[in-house]
Amino acid sequence: MSHYYENDPNLDRTETPFTFELNGQSFRVLSSDGVFSKDRLDTGTRILCEYIVEHRAADLGENVLDLGCGIGVIGVILSRFHPCKITGIDPNAQACHLARENYAANHVDGTIMEADHINDALYDSIVLNPPIRTGKTVIYSLFAQAYDHLKEGGTLYIVIRKQHGAQSAVDYLESLGFEVERPLREKGFWVLEAVK
Numbered sequence: 001m002s003h004y005y006e007n008d009p010n011l012d013r014t015e016t017p018f019t020f021e022l023n024g025q026s027f028r029v030l031s032s033d034g035v036f037s038k039d040r041l042d043t044g045t046r047i048l049c050e051y052i053v054e055h056r057a058a059d060l061g062e063n064v065l066d067l068g069c070g071i072g073v074i075g076v077i078l079s080r081f082h083p084c085k086i087t088g089i090d091p092n093a094q095a096c097h098l099a100r101e102n103y104a105a106n107h108v109d110g111t112i113m114e115a116d117h118i119n120d121a122l123y124d125s126i127v128l129n130p131p132i133r134t135g136k137t138v139i140y141s142l143f144a145q146a147y148d149h150l151k152e153g154g155t156l157y158i159v160i161r162k163q164h165g166a167q168s169a170v171d172y173l174e175s176l177g178f179e180v181e182r183p184l185r186e187k188g189f190w191v192l193e194a195v196k
Contacts, residue, residue: 061124072099
């Protein structure tokens, strides 16, 4: 069975818009079948973005990576509140196509790359809503890659459900060398800040 973190060429590619509001701003993005949260802003992404916008936007730096960007919602939101260069990476070709359209429509200064790994660049901040369905091996690989591709003093922002292994994620992040804090718990989700 396919999931949103891989390509399925048999899915309907009809693009449909959805809208949402966050921190007093209205957003419109295009979506389709075969992508994560295809018809709404999911709760985890909303909680993570609201936290960053309200408390950390000024700390994001100039170069931000949206790891596992999907249709580009996080980049669209963060660029509205903080001028920065966004790089989105995702292995799903349809999601990347939509992310490019959504970046253009929302005037995001950004680049989308279809890949299952981080490029060679270094980033001031990395934002991740982990693709839980892929399993711990893939998710922990993303954590390790994030550590390698953050600038010294940079921060990895993560949202993860407590029941999906949030405490184990904290332990693994600390084993990589991150200093981890949990500044927010909401609706069963933990927001983690992991500083290199």
